[in-house]
Amino acid sequence: MYSVIVVPPSCGSVADQLRISAGESIEFGRTEPSGGGLAIAHAGVPRVAGEIAAHRTFWLLSNLSEDQTYVVENPEGAGEHIKVAPGRVEAPVPFELARVTLPAAGDLLTFDVWAPRHVFRSVERRGLEGAGTVPAFALDRTKRYFAVLAALCERRLRGEPRAPLPAVEEIVERLRPSWPKVSRSAVYWNIDYLAVKLRLRPGPDTAEPGRRTHGKKESLASLALRFDLVREDDLVVLAPAPSGAAR
Incomplete structure (x- = not known):
């Protein structure tokens, strides 16, 4: 299963989603990177605005703009968010569901990032050593x-x-x-x-x-x-x- 799924603005189908596995990354910006990535067609977005990298059950955001802070919020939280300053690379994002907001020439542009591989296991180990069994379906009942x-x-x-x-x-x-x-x-x-x-x-x-x-x-x-x-x-x-x- 893919670690991270990027959902572009106005995503119309599953085929439009961008999926990356642990260790992989994609860039986003005004023009689509030559190797593939997320294109956001707006004059206020840098040509190469940032990078998203998948790392196990969470992801990293690099802000490659020169002067704009990006905000990543938890759309299910009560204002829970993190700020990623210009030039900051590989900022860890802990949210399972996240919305990235880019300020762009007076507009606020957003896209979603999902990290559905969040896993949970019981703390009851019964004296067994080694890694626990990963649940077949990891659901957070607070979401x-x-x-x-x-x-x-x-x-x-x-x-x-x-x-x-x-x-x-x-x-x-x-x-x-x-x-x-x-x-x-x-x-x-x-x-x-x-x-x-x-x-x-x-x-x-x-x-x-x-x-x-x-x-x-x-x-x-x-x-x-x-x-x-x-x-x-x-x-x-x-x-x-x-x-x-x-x-």
Whole structure:
């Protein structure tokens, strides 16, 4: 599995994502590097603006501009961010989900970077030496993507195994009490991220967008329920269901 996935602005399909493995790197800037990379067509972006390098479960950002500070924020945090000064190389970025913001001639340009290989293991070693077993699916239950997955599976976890999956609009309304700024685009974004993190095969790019999303939701719910990635106890990440709502 790739260590780092760079999602360009207005990314329209999986094919537009840039994927690098541990030890690899890509450059980004106004013109696409000769070896391939992320091109950001804006007059305020340097020709070679920076570099992203994958390092195991996190990534490094080099700011190759002369006078602009870059900001990397955790879109799921409460303002959590780091600043990378001009000329700084290989600044470590610890966020599993990150948004890079480049100031460019009065505009703020952004692109996303995902590090889905974050892994966790139990501290219970029972006296065994050596490396622990890497979990098959590493999910952080404090992240919003997990709340999206829980909302997706909620009906079936509450005793309706054949219930239709909720539409994206229904997921938005279900999450709004605990996530006031949730939007359709945010839910779509998290569904796409979950598909990458759980290593689902992407649907054919020729399919209609609605069908691609529906197939992705079905695949995610099927995988999560089959392997108990989400259990009924995990529904505590959602706000209590409204009184009288279907359970």
